[in-house]
Amino acid sequence: MSIAMAQFLKSHGLVRNPFIEEEAQNDKVFEDLLNQAGYTFNHQAWDKFFGDPPGRGTSMIFGVKGSGKSALRLALEKNIQHYNCEDQQQGQGQKRILLLHYDDFNGFLEAFKRKREQDRRRDEAVTLKDFGLAQHLDAILVCGMEALLKDTDLQLEKLEQFRRHDLMMLMAFYVSGPPDRYNRIMASLSKRLMPQGLIGGFFSSLKESTAALLSLGLLPLVRSAFYGGVARSAEREILVRDRNAKDVQRALRSIPQGYLKDQDVKRAGWRDEDDVRRLFATKFIDVVLSLGYQQIVVVMDKVDEPSLINGDRERMEDFVWPLWNNRILQLHPNLSFKMLLPRQLYEAVRKASSEKANEARFDKQKIIYPFRWGDKQLFDMMSARLRICREDPTDPYPLDQLFASVIPQREILGALDKLRQPRFVLNYLYRLIAETCAQADQVDDEPVRISHEVFYQITATIGEDIKQYYQTLGESPE
Numbered sequence: 001m002s003i004a005m006a007q008f009l010k011s012h013g014l015v016r017n018p019f020i021e022e023e024a025q026n027d028k029v030f031e032d033l034l035n036q037a038g039y040t041f042n043h044q045a046w047d048k049f050f051g052d053p054p055g056r057g058t059s060m061i062f063g064v065k066g067s068g069k070s071a072l073r074l075a076l077e078k079n080i081q082h083y084n085c086e087d088q089q090q091g092q093g094q095k096r097i098l099l100l101h102y103d104d105f106n107g108f109l110e111a112f113k114r115k116r117e118q119d120r121r122r123d124e125a126v127t128l129k130d131f132g133l134a135q136h137l138d139a140i141l142v143c144g145m146e147a148l149l150k151d152t153d154l155q156l157e158k159l160e161q162f163r164r165h166d167l168m169m170l171m172a173f174y175v176s177g178p179p180d181r182y183n184r185i186m187a188s189l190s191k192r193l194m195p196q197g198l199i200g201g202f203f204s205s206l207k208e209s210t211a212a213l214l215s216l217g218l219l220p221l222v223r224s225a226f227y228g229g230v231a232r233s234a235e236r237e238i239l240v241r242d243r244n245a246k247d248v249q250r251a252l253r254s255i256p257q258g259y260l261k262d263q264d265v266k267r268a269g270w271r272d273e274d275d276v277r278r279l280f281a282t283k284f285i286d287v288v289l290s291l292g293y294q295q296i297v298v299v300m301d302k303v304d305e306p307s308l309i310n311g312d313r314e315r316m317e318d319f320v321w322p323l324w325n326n327r328i329l330q331l332h333p334n335l336s337f338k339m340l341l342p343r344q345l346y347e348a349v350r351k352a353s354s355e356k357a358n359e360a361r362f363d364k365q366k367i368i369y370p371f372r373w374g375d376k377q378l379f380d381m382m383s384a385r386l387r388i389c390r391e392d393p394t395d396p397y398p399l400d401q402l403f404a405s406v407i408p409q410r411e412i413l414g415a416l417d418k419l420r421q422p423r424f425v426l427n428y429l430y431r432l433i434a435e436t437c438a439q440a441d442q443v444d445d446e447p448v449r450i451s452h453e454v455f456y457q458i459t460a461t462i463g464e465d466i467k468q469y470y471q472t473l474g475e476s477p478e
Contacts, residue, residue, distance in 0.1 A: 002437055002438045002439070002440060002441075003437050003440045003442075003448065004437065005017065005433060005434065005437050007437070007448070008433055008436065008437050008440070008448045011446070011447040011448045012386075012390075012397070012401065012402065012447045012448075013390045013391050013392070013395075013397070014386070014389045014390055014391075015389060015390065015391055016029070016389045017389070017430075017433075018382070018385035018386050018388070018389040018429075019382075019385070019426045019427075019429040019430040019433070020426075020430060021426070022066070022423045022426045022427060023070070024068070024070040024071035024074055025070055025074070027071075029385050029388060029389060030071060030074070030385075031074075031078075032388050032393075033384055033385065033388050034074070034075055034078050035078075036388065036393070040075070040079075041071070041072060041075040041076075042377060042380060042381060042384075043068070043072070043373070043377065044377075045061065045072075045368045045371060046072070046075075048366055048368060049061060049072060049076070049338065049366075049368060050076060050079070051336065053083060053095070053097060053294070053295060054076060054079040054080045054083050054097060054297075055076060055079075055080055055097055055099070055295060055297030055299075055336055055338065056295055056297075056336055057336050057366060058329045058330065058336045058337045058338070058339075058364075058365050058366065059336075059337075059338055059339070059365065059366035059367070059368060060337075060339040060341060060362075060365055060366070060367050060368065061339070061340050061341065061368040061369075061371050062341050062342070062343045062345060062346040062349075062367070062368070062369040062370070062371060063340070063341075063342075063343055063369075063370070063371030063372075064342070064343045064371075064421065064470075065342070065423070066421040066422065066423030066424060067343075067371050067372070067373075067420075067421050067422070067423075068371070068373070068421070068422050068423075069301065069340040069341075069371065070301065070340070071422070072340065073299055073301050073338070073340055076297075076299065076338065077099060077299070080097045080099050080297065083095075083096075083097060084096045084097060088153075095294045096292060096293045096294065097293065097294065097295045097296075097297055098144075098147055098148070098151075098288055098293045098295070098296045098297070099147065099297050099299065100140060100143040100144055100147050100296065100297065100298045100299065101143060101147075101299055102139065102140055102143050102298050102299060102300045102301075103299065103300065103301040103302045104302075105139075105302075105303070105305075105306040105309075105319075106306050106307060106308075107176075107240075107241075108135070108138075108139040108142070108240040108241070109128075109131065109306050109307075109308045110308075111239065111240055111241050111242055112126075112130075112131055112135055112239045112240050113126050113308065114242075115239045115242075116130060116239065127318070128308065128309070128315050128318040128319045129318045131318075131319060131322070132272055132274075132322045133274045133277070133322040133323065133325055133328065134271065134272045134273060134274050134276070134277045135239060135240055135322075136322055136323045137274075137277035137278070137280070137281055137328070138174070138238050138239070138240045138241075138277065139240045140281075140298055141170065141173075141174045141277075141280060141281065141284060142174045142175075142176050142240065142241055143298075144170075144174070144284050144288075144296070145170065145171055145174045145175050145176070146175075146176065148288070148291075149175070149185065151291075154291060155291065155292065156189075156192045156193055156291075157192075158290060158291065158292070159193070159287065159290055159291070160290070162259075163286065163287050163290050164193040164194065165255055165256065165259045166283040166284075166286070166287055167189075167193060167287045168189060168190070168193050168194065168251075168252075168254065168255050169252070169255055169259075169260070169263065169283075170280060170283060170284055170287070171185070171186065171189055171251070172186060172234075172248055172251035172252050172255075173234050173238060173248070173280075174238075174241070176241050179244060179247055182243065182247055182251075183247055183250070183251075186247075186250070186251035190251070190253075190254040193254075194254040194255070223257065224249075226257055226260075226266070227249045227252045227253055227257075227260075228245070228246075228249050229266045230248075230249075230252055230260055230265055230266045231245040231246070231248035231249035231252060232245045233265055233266050233267065233268060233270075234248055234265065235248060236268065236271070237265075237268070237269075237270050237271040238271075239271065263279075274327075278327070278328070278331065281328075281331060281335075282331070282332065284296075285331075285332050285334060285335055289334060294334065295334050295335075295336065296334060296335045296336070297336050297337075297338060298335070298336070298337045298338070299338045299340070300323075300337060300338065300339045300340065300341075301339075301340040303316050303319060303320055303341060303342065303345075304316055304342050306319075311342075313342075313344040313345070313347075316342060316344070316345055317345060317348045320339075320341065320345060320348075321348070321356070323337075324356075324359070324360040324362075325359055325360060326359065326360060326361035326364060326365075329360075329361075329364070329365055330361070330364060343369075343370070343371075346369050349362055349367065372420055373420055373421065373422065374417070375413040375414070375416040375417035376413065378416040378419070378420075378422065378425050379398075379399050379412070379413060379416055381422065381425075382399045382425060382429065383396070383397065383398045383399045386398075386399060386401075386402075399412065400412055401447070402429075402432075402433070402449060402450055403449055403450045403455065404449045404450060404451050404452055404455075405449075406452050407450075407452050407455055411455075415428070415455075415459045415462065418462050418463065418466075419462060419466070424462075424465075424466065424469075428458065428462065431458050432450050432454060432455065432458050433450070435454045435457070435458060436448065436449075436450045436451065436454050439451070439453075439454060
């Protein structure tokens with residue numbers, strides 16, 4: 001005889017299963033906990049990762065799959081969202097934080113690979129070692145433009161003239177998406193950032209017409225050739241996104257030629273120049289600060305997931321290393337990076353040559369390794385999940401309430417200590433409940449509890465299950 005899992009849950013006053021979702025991205029229980037707990041995260045690494053205000057200071061976490069890196073990221077994002085809402089409600093709008101999600105790499109990598117393969121001068125195959133710091137910064141600037149475009153309250157009129165030119169150029173170079181979206185955005189920005197007004201437009205048109213007459217009609221052609229040259233250069237040198245040069249040329253027309261000449265971007269050969277990107281990144285930071293933000297936070301996650309990497313350690317290392325550069329990670333006090341990285345990459349940090357270590361200056365980056373959970377932390381986390389899923393979510397419900405009283409708490413803690421990771425614990429508890437339901441023969445007014453037979457039966461398989469899981473991943477649980 002058996003009972004339904006819903007009966008087990010109901011006998012403990014639970015209105016939903018606290019242990020059914022193992023992936024933080026889809027975990028409504030975890031989201032509810034974040035909201036109720038005042039947007040904090042119960043881990044000893046939280047303060048070092050979090051920063052004050054939220055996201056300030058560069059930090060790197062190295063952890064295995066299932067260790068809770070994504071949960072940490074979601075908690076940080078929730079904190080930033082809450083912080084921005086509070087700032088908006090207080091009517092200040094001067095302390096907001098701009099969050100950049102640098103975690104969807106497929107589009108950037110595929111565009112890069114396609115463009116490099118089209119280079120007729122190249123004989124060697126394109127690899128991830130070719131994706132350098134310049135390309136990372138290009139991709140981050142694409143993310144930055146998208147983050148700004150999502151802000152419906154941007155007060156562009158606050159910007160000084162030269163900042164407007166900076167933003168217009170960066171948008172023309174880095175706005176992503178299909179052509180119709182790009183052209184629509186750039187037309188709107190041109191009206192807001194470069195308004196000429198009736199009189200200004202008249203005199204500008206008169207000036208150009210007079211000059212055109214004096215130069216026998218050559219000026220419009222020269223002007224068009226200049227903007228076309230800048231547009232073609234941007235399309236040729238920026239490899240992480242596809243854009244028709246004619247669309248870029250149209251977007252650049254509202255920017256004075258003198259400004260663009262000063263940027264020295266019409267020339268060829270700045271494809272891999274880090275200094276050009278640092279200049280662009282600095283312009284972006286200055287624009288963002290002028291728009292009322294106090295901090296830019298770049299969250300880098302899921303580096304193992306792109307199809308060109310597919311979890312391969314060497315490919316991940318090739319991809320990430322260029323960004324481990326102190327000149328970028330500490331470029332500006334108002335720019336910070338939060339990197340949530342697979343544990344395998346810590347070996348690259350540990351074994352780095354003196355030259356690479358000096359370039360990265362890991363001692364300045366607040367490295368968190370190992371990223372692990374203690375048995376009592378896991379116990380408290382699962383207890384909190386039980387509480388939030390009860391009819392009265394304010395009533396504490398310790399995890400050991402699910403177990404028969406003959407099972408000492410130290411043995412429950414011992415099992416959690418072997419599991420170490422939240423994902424394993426969630427799966428383990430779900431299996432315990434499922435097996436209990438399969439063996440239960442009746443339900444009375446008392447809560448159905450996990451028996452010592454079921455506890456020892458399932459717990460005995462922990463070591464082998466973990467071993468098989470990590471063998472599938474090609475890494476060790478240690």
